[in-house]
Amino acid sequence: MGLNILSAWAGVYTPTLAQNSTYYNPVLKGWNSDPSCIQVNGTFFCVISTFISFPGLPIYASKDLVNWKHISHAWNRESQLPGYSWATTGQQQGMYAATIRIHKGTFYVICEYLGSGQTAGVLFKTTDPFDDKSWSDPVRFVANKIDPDLFWDDDDKVYVATQGIILQEIDINTGKVGTAKELWNGTGGVWPEGPHIYKRDGYYYLLIAEGGTGTDHAVTMARAKSITGPYEPSPHNPHLTNRGTNEYFQTVGHADLFQDTQGKWWGMALATRVGRNPNSYPMGRESVLFPVTWNTGEWPVMQPVRGKMNGWALPVLNRDLPGDGPFNSDPDKYDFAEGKPIPRNLVYWRVPREGAFAVTDKGLQVVLGKNNVGGLPGGSQPAASTISFIGRRQTDTTFKFSVDLTFSPQETMQEAGVTAFLTQNAFVQLGVILNNQQLSFRFNATGQDILSAVPAAWVDKPIRLHIEMFTPNEYTFSAMLVSDEKTKMEVGKAPITLLSGGLGSSFVGTLIGVYATCNGAGSELDCPSNAPKAYFTRWRYTGGRQYYSATEFIPSVGSNGMGWN
Structure with a gap:
């Protein structure tokens, strides 16, 4: 059973943590940063940042959370964003952190493209994520900040939250965005970004990354009764981090949470395998999996990221997925x-x-x-x-x-x-x-x-x-x-x-x-x-x-x- 880091800080907050399986991080090996993931009918889907590499925004699918098949790219043809790529000279510009979500049978990948000199927000759609050609040309929208999230409320209003943390209503068919509302600026760490909103037990939970992309990187949370706030910071912040440790996995942050078919919660985050040597990580930022305990009405407990993990019982190993792409770990x-x-x-x-x-x-x-x-x-x-x-x-x-x-x-x-x-x-x-x-x-x-x-x-x-x-x-x-x-x-x-x-x-x-x-x-x-x-x-x-x-x-x-x- 994993260490309950929250009990060490809060004293009385000691829910039962995940147990029953062992697996190894990272589950998405190599340069696979800023993961965002969902589960649909027993299949898990994740999208990853790609910056100026092309095709961009790879979509991975898995039945078991450890075998991830590369099934498509949301950005896969020049005609989707004519001229954007060739106008981008910066080495770390391009497609920043994306979010993947599904609503009424349609998959959405929302992202921001930096460096082209043109409208930055992009929203791709498909009903078949296993087919490159099915991904639409993007709906473009004005986005002044990176890391857009996409959230449907119970009244079918759609919101985009970005770095800052800024919330705007968005028309997913035209790209028109509403008035910006600042929700929460985190706990004091630099660069509050990577927001994701979840509605649960009458609360809007706001998960963000802060502390920058180095060893101070962390996941923090706040919640509110209204989507526009005011947001109450969690007394257990940071909910996930390896800062201040000598752990092999560092820079842990930029997470997303999702459930399996048994209702158990999981999270994916980025991390680098650097240990105590800050200049030795050629594979860059990889994606790590961690179990989450989220009891009704309470704040989630995220198990600290390690190389060898003990967690909820994983789904049965299964590589039976459609599509013609390779699995991430295969030769x-x-x-x-x-x-x-x-x-x-x-x-x-x-x-x-x-x-x-x-x-x-x-x-x-x-x-x-x-x-x-x-x-x-x-x-x-x-x-x-x-x-x-x-x-x-x-x-x-x-x-x-x-x-x-x-x-x-x-x-x-x-x-x-x-x-x-x-x-x-x-x-x-x-x-x-x-x-x-x-x-x-x-x-x-x-x-x-x-x-x-x-x-x-x-x-x-x-x-x-x-x-x-x-x-x-x-x-x-x-x-x-x-x-x-x-x-x-x-x-x-x-x-x-x-x-x-x-x-x-x-x-x-x-x-x-x-x-x-x-x-x-x-x-x-x-x-x-x-x-x-x-x-x-x-x-x-x-x-x-x-x-x-x-x-x-x-x-x-x-x-x-x-x-x-």
């Missing part, structure tokens, strides 16, 4: 057969240019982009579209990734390769590049290139590129001739601190993937017309160890118990 085994779609868990950094990526009879074809992955857009906003990069979330503390590259550069500085990518300001890459008529490996971990010759026998032959983490602290980049595993050679290493960003300063997490570039050659937005295409096949990602404390781990899904297939 990748993609051969890119012609006619097959690009797998759903692979994402771009902004909307890609039309035709930049295609599955062909030669594998995943990537057209060289004008900018390298670190090439920030200049005065021309559409330059943001000229990065040819695609990747998947790093979802494991240790892992192995490899992909086969077929690439024959014709002019100097034409390049293709693999990268561990946090933002355009923080990445590590290993490329095959033509440099002064010499085919070379280019390794870049600190902004300074290290060049080494590709063996002459490898020229014009497929090369397998590797990114591996044998320990939780370091990336290893290697290469080999596809036809001969004995040729494998290490090219470079990089510490995870390069992809962690400093505590609280990085909203995103590491993506593992591939890129192709002409490194600025050509004119306007295009590489030279004779630039070759890069082809990638045999994409493999396999998790090794999944740490749930500084010293304890479980084997990742797909591993053989020793950490690898």
Whole structure:
């Protein structure tokens, strides 16, 4: 049974806490921050922040709360928000924290898009969250603050609550919003945000995040008899936090609460696995599950977030879900057969240019982009579209990734390769590049290139590129001739601190993937017309160890118990 943190503070507040099952956090591994979740007929659905990665706002579904299938993206086509992505130059702008809700059979995802210079509020709708195409073009609304919540009252009035904490009535068909009303400013922590409203036992309960995104992050609550207040702060605040502790999971906050089919309450929040090292969390902010005891008329009790959790009896393990997306924890085994779609868990950094990526009879074809992955857009906003990069979330503390590259550069500085990518300001890459008529490996971990010759026998032959983490602290980049595993050679290493960003300063997490570039050659937005295409096949990602404390781990899904297939 979990520790009753409220009893330690309030003395007499000691309801029975959840028990009967054991599971491990995070349940949504890798960069999956700001979760919002609901339960519909025994299936749980969550939406996650994605900032400028695209497709954005992934929808995950689960029958058992531990196996989460990636079923769609609410923002999945350029026509939904024309020009927004390419106008966004900031690395941590884009789709901020969303809320998912269902009302009368329609699913809604509400969010705010920052950085485009246009109307920021967006509200997507669907009756089939398992189908990308079913997500509507968004209803746009004026939102001056981030983190919108969506709440239907008993009189069918609909409200949006945002950072601040500000409440407005909203017309979900036109986007028209009413007069702003400030509800509550939290308990004194900075950045009161991430509001969610629940109506229960005659009260409107307001749950928020405050304290910023670093180690002071916390969940606090207030309640009122009227939706517009006045709101009475909970005497048990903060209801959830790991601040002031040495716990492995830190920055716990930005939560949402929901019930299972047995009426038991659960919550999902974000957390980072940093322990006592604030610069070592390459997977960024992940989603953690915690049981909640919420007795009639009382304040909820949220079990503190740990790596190994004891909670309510979980639903029976069940991976029987519709849709064609992968499960979050599963390994990748993609051969890119012609006619097959690009797998759903692979994402771009902004909307890609039309035709930049295609599955062909030669594998995943990537057209060289004008900018390298670190090439920030200049005065021309559409330059943001000229990065040819695609990747998947790093979802494991240790892992192995490899992909086969077929690439024959014709002019100097034409390049293709693999990268561990946090933002355009923080990445590590290993490329095959033509440099002064010499085919070379280019390794870049600190902004300074290290060049080494590709063996002459490898020229014009497929090369397998590797990114591996044998320990939780370091990336290893290697290469080999596809036809001969004995040729494998290490090219470079990089510490995870390069992809962690400093505590609280990085909203995103590491993506593992591939890129192709002409490194600025050509004119306007295009590489030279004779630039070759890069082809990638045999994409493999396999998790090794999944740490749930500084010293304890479980084997990742797909591993053989020793950490690898």
